[in-house]
Amino acid sequence: MSGGTGWQEVRDEALRRIRARLWAPGDRIPDEAALAEELGCARATVNRALRDLAEAGLLERRRKGGTRVPLTPVRKATFSIAIIRQDIEARGQVPGYRLLGDIVEDAPAEVRAAMGDGPLRHVTALHTADGAGFCLEDRWLNPAVVGDVSFETLSANEWLVGNVSFAEGTLAFHAVPATAELARALGCKEGDALLALDRETRGEVPITWVRLVYAPGHRVQAAL
Amino acid sequence: MSGGTGWQEVRDEALRRIRARLWAPGDRIPDEAALAEELGCARATVNRALRDLAEAGLLERRRKGGTRVPLTPVRKATFSIAIIRQDIEARGQVPGYRLLGDIVEDAPAEVRAAMGDGPLRHVTALHTADGAGFCLEDRWLNPAVVGDVSFETLSANEWLVGNVSFAEGTLAFHAVPATAELARALGCKEGDALLALDRETRGEVPITWVRLVYAPGHRVQAAL
C-alpha cells in the first residue's frame, strides 16, 4: 500500500525513523511481526532489513530482547584490499614493479611472533605509479609454502593472491618514519611520516607477513 | 545427511572447497539448485551462504552468469568505530579528556572542501589513557547543527554519537608528522610519524569534519 515491500525499502524506512528519532537511541522498536503488518510485508522481509541494519551497527538485536537503537552505536567501516597493481591502475596511473631483495634469513621478533622461528624468505620490492615510488613491500614468507618461486617480474603480492588467497589473517594500520631505504625508494626525506599497513596471512600454517609502506600523502579510504 | 543443513555449514563447506581449490579461481561453481540438492537443503539456504561469501569478496555472483571464484579476489576488511573513550576503556586503561580550544573561525581549504565555506566552530581536545596523551581531536563543526553546546566535559566525539549519529560520511587513514602542538599533547618529538584518521560526517547538511591523530605506535586493527 505505502509504495513497496522490498527489504531495501523496509530498511530505508527503518533508517529514516532512526534518523528522525522516531526511534530514539535506547528505544526498543516494534517487533518484526508488528512491522511486517504495518508495512504490509512478510516477517522474513522485515528480518532481512533489520538484520542488514544490525550488521552495520545501526541496530542491536537480541532474541527475546527485541530490537533496539543502540545508545552508543559502533559503526562498522569497510575497505577493500586489492592487488597493489590494481590499486594503482584504479588511480589511472601506470603500475611498475622492481624486486629489490630476495634472501633467506632470520626475521625480527615482530615477524617471528606471527610466523614462528626459523629462517624465512625475505622479499623486498618497490611498486611504482607512473614511475614514482608508490609503495615499498617488505615481505617475509614461509619457504615451505612458496618454495622457490621467482618474484623477479611478478610481485609476491600478486602471486599470493592467485595461489594462497582465501586464507585467514589480521591487518593493522600505523605510521612509521621513513628510514634511509624508504626515503630513497619512495622519494621522500628520511624521517618523513609514512602510512604503513601490516598484514599477516595464514592457512593451516603461517604463510606470510608483510608490511606495505606507502609514499608520503597516501590515504587509505574506507566506506561507512 | 552429511551432518547439517544450516547456512553457516553450507558456507563453511563452500569455503573449504575454495581453499582446497576444488573450486579454483576463475571456475564457475554449481548453481544454487544443484548445491541445494547435493547438500540436502533448500535453495534459500544455499543462497544465504553464497551471498555471505560474495559479500566478503570470496565469490562473485551474477544473475544468469552464475557464481564463480574470482581470479583476483578483492577481500573486504572491516573495523569498528567506537567512541574514543570506549576504545581506551577496551584497552583496560583509564580514559581522560581535556578541551584545548573552542573558537569560531575560518577553516583551511581541506576542511572547506567538505564543509563548505563560512565560519565553523573549531574544537580541539586531547583524549588521554592512564593520564598519557592518546589522541588529539581536531574538529570542525557546523554551528547550525551543534549550536553552542559545551564540550568542556563531554567530548564532541561523544556528543555527536549521541545526537547526530546514524549519518553518512567518509573516512580515511594517513600519516602525519607531529607538529609542535601534537608533540606537546601526545608526548613525542616534533616530526614523529603519527597515524591520523580523517572523518567527514553529513546528514542533510555537512555536520562535522574531524582529524584524530594518535600517539606514536598506535595501531588500528581490522578484521578480514
Next chain:
DNA sequence: GCGGATAATATGTATATACTTAATAACGCC
C-alpha cells in the same frame, strides 16, 4: 557474418509456515 529480437537460465526476492533458540518475565516456593 552481423545485428537484433527472443528464449533460456541463475540469481534475487517475496511469502507463508513451521520450528529452534536465547533471553526475559512470571511464578511459586521457601
Next chain:
DNA sequence: GGCGTTATTAAGTATATACATATTATCCGC
C-alpha cells in the same frame, strides 16, 4: 524478599513455492 524453575517471547533459521530481473545464449533474417 530472594531464588530457582517454568513459561513466554522475539529473533533466528529452514523450507517450498512463486515470481522478478539481469544476463547470456540462441535463433533468424538479411
